[in-house]
Amino acid sequence: MKILITGSEGFFGSHLVERLVKKGHKLKCLVLYNAFNNFGWLDSLSKNITKKIQIITGDIRDENIINSAIKNNDCVINLAALIGIPYSYNAAKSYVDTNILGTLKLLEAAKLYKIKKFIHTSTSEVYGTPKYVPIDENHPLVGQSPYAATKIAADQLAISFHRSFDQPVTIIRPFNTFGPRQSARAIIPTIILQILNGNKVLKLGNTDTRRDFTFIDDTISGFEAILKKKPFGEVINLGTGYDYSIKDLVKIISKEMSTKVEIELDKKRLRPKKSEVLRLKANNGKARKILNWKPKYIKQKGFIAAIRKTIDWYSDSENLQNFKGDSYNI
Numbered sequence: 290m291k292i293l294i295t296g297s298e299g300f301f302g303s304h305l306v307e308r309l310v311k312k313g314h315k316l317k318c319l320v321l322y323n324a325f326n327n328f329g330w331l332d333s334l335s336k337n338i339t340k341k342i343q344i345i346t347g348d349i350r351d352e353n354i355i356n357s358a359i360k361n362n363d364c365v366i367n368l369a370a371l372i373g374i375p376y377s378y379n380a381a382k383s384y385v386d387t388n389i390l391g392t393l394k395l396l397e398a399a400k401l402y403k404i405k406k407f408i409h410t411s412t413s414e415v416y417g418t419p420k421y422v423p424i425d426e427n428h429p430l431v432g433q434s435p436y437a438a439t440k441i442a443a444d445q446l447a448i449s450f451h452r453s454f455d456q457p458v459t460i461i462r463p464f465n466t467f468g469p470r471q472s473a474r475a476i477i478p479t480i481i482l483q484i485l486n487g488n489k490v491l492k493l494g495n496t497d498t499r500r501d502f503t504f505i506d507d508t509i510s511g512f513e514a515i516l517k518k519k520p521f522g523e524v525i526n527l528g529t530g531y532d533y534s535i536k537d538l539v540k541i542i543s544k545e546m547s548t549k550v551e552i553e554l555d556k557k558r559l560r561p562k563k564s565e566v567l568r569l570k571a572n573n574g575k576a577r578k579i580l581n582w583k584p585k586y587i588k589q590k591g592f593i594a595a596i597r598k599t600i601d602w603y604s605d606s607e608n609l610q611n612f613k614g615d616s617y618n619i
């Protein structure tokens with residue numbers, strides 16, 4: 290299948306590119322133009338992968354680039370987004386521009402060029418602190434941060450294009466995903482990197498919040514499963530159905546890294562009270578039923594195996610180089 294992937298240089302994108310090239314898909318990879326002339330995590334992939342992909346630089350807000358990037362593809366997978374919640378408090382306008390207007394540009398171009406499949410990436414953050422758990426796709430959507438609000442709006446636009454124009458849109462809604470190449474700002478890399486940096490006292494925000502942590506390999510399998518089916522007009526959760534508190538995470542990771550640590554509250558990392566999403570735990574029944582998707586890295590054994598793979602990746606000195614500087618201590 291000929292597929293345009295936006296956000297291809299990011300955490301999800303680089304893993305998706307690796308998987309889909311191996312499965313024989315022809316990929317056009319959109320990378321956000323930058324002054325450093327780098328292609329993000331795509332630069333770290335093996336030549337066997339990169340020689341088979343076409344990389345184009347641009348911005349999803351740029352109609353001209355998007356129109357020419359989209360035509361002649363069978364499918365679009367939209368991963369491009371601004372994703373940091375703390376930054377969204379300061380830069381809400383940028384989030385509206387990229388996450389909402391950028392998605393709109395893609396939907397319009399996909400409609401114009403009659404793209405046969407449009408996979409839009411949502412997030413579990415759209416549910417806010419749950420009214421009930423496990424959270425299914427019918428749970429109300431509550432924007433507790435500008436990030437979540439823009440993702441809700443983008444999801445609604447995508448689904449409205451299906452309802453209004455019969456556009457073949459599917460919304461995939463991953464819960465917190467982790468693994469190699471994730472930004473140092475996310476909680477699992479933060480804990481691992483602080484320990485690797487020799488810290489015995491970890492500076493963290495709210496450690497009582499609970500999240501459904503899905504290993505990147507499982508999340509990518511969910512995207513792959515959608516490519517094989519036609520669940521148009523559907524929103525599909527991708528999560529394990531298990532949740533851990535941040536405190537649990539610290540215990541598990543520090544044990545795996547054979548280091549005794551304490552936790553110190555870093556007030557800078559606290560989200561405003563009404564903005565903090567206290568718990569996210571997926572009901573993944575729909576993904577199991579429609580996509581035949583079954584996460585592998587679940588329960589204590591599977592979760593620890595995935596954490597182990599993640600620790601090993603960040604511990605490799607070549608990979609660690611990418612996290613030098615201030616992000617090292619985030």
Ligand SMILES: NC(=O)c1ccc[n+]([C@@H]2O[C@H](COP(=O)([O-])OP(=O)(O)OC[C@H]3O[C@@H](n4cnc5c(N)ncnc54)[C@H](O)[C@@H]3O)[C@@H](O)[C@H]2O)c1
Nearest residue numbers: 296298299300301321348349368369370411412463465466
């Ligand atoms: N990481 C998670 O745990 C998680 C969970 C749920 C949903 N998601 C969603 O998955 C998607 C991918 O997230 P990720 O974790 O890979 O994040 P990421 O930041 O690694 O990747 C996002 C990519 O989008 C690109 N981008 C940003 N603005 C752009 C623009 N204007 N034009 C073109 N490209 C632009 C960035 O350069 C980046 O490479 C996002 O939509 C995110 O909301 C992520």
